[in-house]
Amino acid sequence: MDLFSAIEARRATKHFSSDDRVSEADFERIMRAVLLSPTSYNIQHWRFVRVTDPQQRLRIQEAAWGQSQITEAAELIILCADTQAWRDNPQRYWANTRAEVQAVMLPMLEAFYEGKEQLQRDEALRSCGMAAQTLMLAAKALGYDSCPMIGFDSEQVADIINLPPGHLISMVITVGKASKPANPRAGQLSLNEVLLENRF
Numbered sequence: 001m002d003l004f005s006a007i008e009a010r011r012a013t014k015h016f017s018s019d020d021r022v023s024e025a026d027f028e029r030i031m032r033a034v035l036l037s038p039t040s041y042n043i044q045h046w047r048f049v050r051v052t053d054p055q056q057r058l059r060i061q062e063a064a065w066g067q068s069q070i071t072e073a074a075e076l077i078i079l080c081a082d083t084q085a086w087r088d089n090p091q092r093y094w095a096n097t098r099a100e101v102q103a104v105m106l107p108m109l110e111a112f113y114e115g116k117e118q119l120q121r122d123e124a125l126r127s128c129g130m131a132a133q134t135l136m137l138a139a140k141a142l143g144y145d146s147c148p149m150i151g152f153d154s155e156q157v158a159d160i161i162n163l164p165p166g167h168l169i170s171m172v173i174t175v176g177k178a179s180k181p182a183n184p185r186a187g188q189l190s191l192n193e194v195l196l197e198n199r200f
């Protein structure tokens, strides 16, 4: 499926067929595509928790007010991020670049993030947003449906997955095959309303 078709066909799927699986080859292909998403300073804050344990799925579903996608979808991926990734051995983010480039980037990165907790958190969320859209479009391109979700109690889910200190949960994404077509789009704002030229 070409990119524009995938963008148009992707919908937030509410009902998944629990009989359909995502093949390991497809899952890996999707996740390898996700790793190519852009991040500031190439920090790649994301950490993905693939939940395969049915009991754990049930516990997450309880924390998500019973939303059926959580247990029906073939895959449940929790998009987490390390807000401290900016200082976790950052040389590895430019491992393939020349030493001179690394020598410039490292102090620049430290000065940019040091002491700025809100920015550290914003960046982690931005990175996950980039990953999320890649994940859903890559899944669609391979014929799978998805649903991005924040409708859950983050603290409970953090507890269930042993989220380490300094990490956050950005969202959950379910992937599988829809068992019902999505409702018509609820209503897109017009381009005129959201596209501005030069300033507000």
Ligand SMILES: Cc1cc2nc3c(=O)[nH]c(=O)nc-3n(C[C@H](O)[C@H](O)[C@H](O)COP(=O)(O)O)c2cc1C
Pocket (backbone or CB within 6 Å): 010, 011, 012, 013, 014, 067, 147, 148, 149, 150, 151, 152, 171, 182, 185, 186
């Ligand atoms: C960050 C985020 C969180 C969402 N959380 C939920 C959710 O918890 N449950 C749900 O059914 N849909 C959820 N949605 C889906 C949105 O309702 C849906 O994307 C929106 O209505 C537009 O519909 P579309 O994705 O089919 O175009 C979420 C979407 C995003 C981007």
